[in-house]
Amino acid sequence: MCGICCVVTLSSQHTIRSSLGEDVLRRLGRRGPDSSQQLVKTAPDLPCECLFSGHVLRLRGPVTPQPLEDAHNNIFLWNGEIFGGVHVGDAENDTAVMFHHLTSCRSEADILSLFSSLRGPWSFIYYQASRHSLWFGRDYFGRRSLLWQCGNEVDGAFCLTSVSVYSESSDQWQEVPACGIFKIDLKACATTKSFSLTLFPWKYSCTEKPVEEIFIDALDRVSKDLLNHIPLVLNESKLCLRAPVVPLNKTINEASGGCLGSNVSNITHMVSVETLQGFLAEEHRKKLVCQFTDVLNEAVKRRVLSLFRGEGQKTREVARASSREAHVAVLFSGGIDSMVIAALADKHVPLGEPIDLLNVAFMVKEKAKQKGTTKKQTNREDLLCPQESCQDLDAKTGAHLSCFDVPDRITGRAGLKELEAINPSRSWNFVEINVTLEELKTMRHRCIHHLIYPLDTVLDDSIGCAIWFASRGEGFISNQGELKPYKSPAKVVLTGIGADEQLAGYSRHRVCFREHGLEGVNGALELELDRIASRNLGRDDRVIGDHGKEARFPFLDEDVVSFLNSVPISEKADLTLPRGIGEKLILRLAATELGLTASTILPKKALQFGSRIAKLESNSEKASDTCSRLKLLSVD
Incomplete structure (x- = not known):
């Protein structure tokens, strides 16, 4: 995981370093504490200047300082993890591997083919010297943050960065939309003395939708503020990236009315573990659940094993319950999503290594x-x-x-007991992270509002703050019945985001089902994944990355999404059944197969309510309101 940044100016009248303040560089450095470098390049035949800044968190292979530059003056900044599509050896660094492949590309089609093949989260910036082209973008789901900004003046700078600082000026930062990858032809821009962007959009390999229509859809996801300064055009060759997942299967089984509940006895309408076991008695359903468990298990395996575990790693100054450090942590509420992730991580994390369960609570x-x-x-x-x-x-x-003792603390402790029953040999560090109102206000003002920016709603504030404190990992663990201070040293933080979005886990999906049936639910789920980059993932990456840790999302693994997309909605959820059973049914059945018990029937409780951060400071706000607490803060 890294912090990456690039600033481009087309005029010598504009000082390039003035476009990137020390506050931004400091926050980029927090994302990548193992190496920080800057590189300023000027093309001899172009009146433009480029600043590249790279800040590296070592997770795989040797430390590879960024930006990388080769003998042909190509420059590369990479913030990602390759989990498939391109081979990365155990002793290799994926940044170096990607740079090697990129410099071997001879055409735009070659570059698109390379990024289409990747599996895993990424954002990147690549200067292709031979064509004076600057390429950049985010993966299909937008799992890594990348922001852009363009000044109002003709000679202003174009900026890209993983994280910025809150600004009330007219030159607002916006998230780069995860609708494709972009290219700037610096030679053409130098001639016109203005910036323009070329888009190469994502496209399902099986879709017949015209590229022009895909481009129009992508325009809707690009900030209108940016388009006021910079034109965005479709590439002349109408080339596209190949989407890494299959489209959503919208098939509805009319014979059963589209609902599982219509063919089950009244006993299945009871919320109990026995209800789930009854579903697993059906051969077809059990087979489907096993397939889902296998693909999710592989996704977790990739995310807990693709990690440096050298003996020479730095130790933290706080006490630990084990002589071995935890390398993997789980954002843990004791709910079904985090329980399944923890249970699957247990299958692959070395047995002598603890797993940290990060449980956050705000003072009630x-x-x-x-x-x-x-x-x-x-x-x-x-x-x-x-x-x-x-x-x-x-x-x-x-x-x-x-x-x-908020809801997530209570369910978290109960979940810990289930995990200990499944594997009593594992050292499970249940980290009680307690946040007072005073500390919340202090840390929001000091740093969190910068990380949430440019998002600004009450919901962004609640979730962003909760995830920041949880992923920091500072709290207490029980050691022989006594609470001891503890700070999680884990650099990888697993999170369950993506489960609700794909498996109808939110209460709004039940409302949609009542009003529009399964057709409406299908449309809602399609929309959920389409907007997850702009609603959640960029923010979560910035918030977790601020601690020098990397967020990894097993439910958004390409194989997991493709599997779930291929399965009809009636096989994934049954919203005729009560809460705690019907939503995310296939996941609850998988949890049952893994040996989990009471947690399999816990109803969904959103993080902002389970941790009790919601309504802590105001009882009259709506989640979609602009959050005044984020807007009324000055830049440090």
């Missing part, structure tokens, strides 16, 4: 004290939260009424 408002709660707090409570904001010990049981 003090409840009315129960009768007889007069005992003085102990040191354990002082660790959990400030003394003045927590309950006393329960007089009867001695149990602590913690102000951090």
Whole structure:
């Protein structure tokens, strides 16, 4: 994982370094703490200047400082992971491998073929010296952040960066849309003294949709603010990237009314583990669940094994419960998504290595004290939260009424017990990450609002802040019954995003089903994946990357998405069944096969509600409202 940046100016009157402030460079450096370099290039026959800045987090192979430059003056910046399509040896670095392949490309079609073959998350910037072309883009799902900005003036700079800083100026940063890859012909731009972009859009290999129509669809995803400064055109050859997944199967089984529930007995309408076991008695369903489990298992395997585990890695200064460090962490609520990811990670992470389960909770408002709660707090409570904001010990049981016992903390502890039952030999570090309102305000002001930017809604604030604190991994773990301070050293953070979007996990999918049937649900799921880059993934990559860690998304593995896209909706979910069963049904069945129990029937609880960050500061906001707490902050 890396922080990458490029600034291009077409006029000597514009100082290139003034376009990239120290704040941006500092935040890029937090993403890549192992190596930072800058390179300024001027083409002898062009009146333009380019600044390339690379900041590297070592995860695979030897440390490979960026930007890379070869003897022919080609320059490459890469923020990605290759999990398939291009071979990367165990001792190789994927940045160097990609650069080698790129410099071997002889045509635009060759470059498109290379990126079409990749499996895994990526964003990149590539200067092709022989053609004076600057290429850049994000993967099909937009799993890696890339922002762009163009100044208002004719001689302004065009900028690309993994992360920026919040700005109230007219020159706003926007996310590069994950609708294809882009090219700037610097020679042509130098002649016209203005920037223009050429797009090579994604296209399903089996679609008959005209390229022009695909281009028009892509235009809708490009910021109108950017298009006011820079024209965007379709490449002259009408070349496209080949989408790495198959299109959504919208088949509806009319014979069964499109619902699984219509053919099951009344007992299946009860929310119980036995209900799921009853579904698995059907041979066809069990076979489908096993296929899904296999493909998801491989996705998790790739993401926990593609990781440097050398003995010489730096150790952190905080205490650990094991002599071995955790290299892999899971954003963990104890819900079905994180439970399945943790259970599958357990199959591949070396047994002597702990797995960190990162569980975040925000302080809940003090409840009315129960009768007889007069005992003085102990040191354990002082660790959990400030003394003045927590309950006393329960007089009867001695149990602590913690102000951090939010829903996700309760389900997380229950999930830990299930995982310990599946593999008692594993060291499971359940990291209790407790956040007070004061710390939330402080860290939002200091850094988090910059990472969420350019997104700005109440929902972005809630989720962005929760993920930032969770992925930081600073909290407490239980060591022989006593809570000890702990900071997760894991550089890889697995997250369950993508499960709800593909398996009808949100409450809005039930509303859509009631109003529009399965046809409507199919349309909603198609839209979910189409907008996941702009709604979620760029933000989550920036937030997690700020800790020098890398987000990895097993549910958005290309093979997983293709498998789920190939399966009719009636095989993936049954929204006639109650919450806790019907949504994400195929995943619940897979969890049952893995040996999970109570967690398989937990209803969906969104992160902002499960962690209790929602409504912490305001009770009158809607998720889609612009968040004033993000807008009223000055740049440090």
